[in-house]
Amino acid sequence: MHDNRSDPPLPAAPPDPAQPSEPVLPPEPRQSWARRWWVLVVLAVVIVLGGAAVLVAALTTQPERLAFPIGGCVSLDNAAAVDAVPVEYDCADSYKAQYRITAREQVVYPIPTACVKYSEATKAVFPPADPGSKPKVVLCLAPTRFNTSDPGQLQPGDCIDVQKSGDIINRVDCGFAPKPEKVVAIEIHTKVPAQQSCQDQPTARSAFAQSSLGGRAVVVCTVSTDPLSIHNAKVGDCADGKSSKTIPCTDAKADQRVLSVHVLNRTPARPECPDDMGASGSFTTSNQNTDLVLLLCTGPADPNSSxxxxxxxxxxxxxxxxxxxxxxxxxxxxxPRAVYQVVDRHDSDDNSCPAGAGASLTYPPGVTTGSTVCLRRR
Incomplete structure (x- = not known):
């Protein structure tokens, strides 16, 4: 017998358990721009205050500025006085920056001895001190180029106006009138009057000296910028003795001819021009502060003079x-005007002539030992 019953249905599979989902966070609230701006302001203030604190600390730990430092510039209230007081000025001050501090030395006496080892220094002074206190340092000063009256600042090529035989020397424009002297060289000598002044300067025709630091001398070697000055005369030039100017030899005022030029470091011995035949005069210039002497030996301007x-x-x-x-x-x-002929000439005014000479010309001693010219009538 056939059983028509079917098998009971299987129970349904249990459903998959639900997968847990990610928790959903609430949205982060947005910060306001105002709050961020205040944060930045506070941070900036902190930085500024911190920097200021560092700066203050640095300033408080820096050493105090040294008064009258080397390289600084000063003016002197009375540069000629021993106790001249320096006043600091900017070195660009063309009116007040008269001296530059080249050294600071320990105090010694006499004060100038502290600075004599510096060839450019012309002054030695104490800086200002509190009343009752003793000076602690000596300032060695050299003139700046703004200083036109201290010869220590002069350079070759400068022009100067010289007064009182060199006691006053001022730097001037080379176009200054009257014609100034041009500086050839500057020399430092041990004292005034200076010996062997400008002896290594062959173009120098004059020398002037002023007493400087410690008694040493600043010597200024010069030549005149006036082309007509007798100081610039050359052999063969003619001059007007009254004006001491060179003029053309054809000028009716020309009464002297330059026979020789000598630059000496001594007073010329007499006779001054023993080797210049025909010399009848001389021109010399010098001053009491140096030993340089310019000597010009001169004769008649007329080349046909006897x-x-x-x-x-x-x-x-x-x-x-x-x-x-x-x-x-x-x-x-x-x-046809030739009446005599010269048969002898010698350096003496003895008027002694050989036999056969019927006449003579004698020139007395002066800048030469004198001379005798013996003549025979033609």
Whole structure:
């Protein structure tokens, strides 16, 4: 027998347990821009205050500025006085920055001895001190280029106005009138009067000196900027003795001709021009503070003067009735005016002539030992 019953249905599978889901957080609240701005402000204030504290600490730990430092500039209330008081000024101050501090030295006496080892220094002073306190340092000062009256600041090529034989020297423009002197060199000597002044300066024609630090001398070697000055005369130039100026030899005022130029470091011995034939005069310049002497030996401006006659020359006369040598002149021997011929010349005014000489010209001693020119009538 067939059983038509079916098997009972299987129970349904239990459903999958539900998977747990991620928790959902509430949205973060947005910070306001105002709050952020205040945070930044507070942070900035903290930084500024911190920086200020560091700066204050640095300033309080820095050493106090040194008064009158080396390289600083000063003015002196009375530069010529021993107790001149320096006042600090900016070195760019063209009116007040008269001296630069080149050194600070320990106090010694006399005060200038503290600074004599510095060749550029011309002053030694104490800085200002509190009343009743003793000075602790000596300032060694060198003149700046703003200082036009201290010769220590001069340089070759500068022009100066010289007064009172060099006691006053001021730097001036080279176009200054009257014509100034031009500086050739500056020398430091041990004292005034200075010896061997400018002896290594062949172009120098003058020398001036002023007493400086510790008694040493600042010597200024110069040449005149005036092209007509007798100081610039060369051999062959002519001059007007009254004006001490060089002029053309053809000028009627020319009465002297330069025969030689000497720059000496001594007083010229007499006679001054023994080696210059025909010399009849001299021109010298010097000053009491140096030993440099300019000596010009001069003769007549006329090249045909009998002062220049040598053996073989012929001589003419301006006045046959005159016995003066000044009345004679040199002339070409073919000229009908040639009356005499020179047969002897020697350096003495002894008027001693060889036999056969019928006349003579004598020139007395002066800048030479004198001379005798012996003549034979033609």
């Amino acid at each position: 002062h220049y006659a040598v053996v073989g020359d012929c001589i003419g006369e301006n006045d046959r009735n005159s016995s003066s040598a000044a009345a004679t002149f040199r002339v070409d021997c073919g000229d």
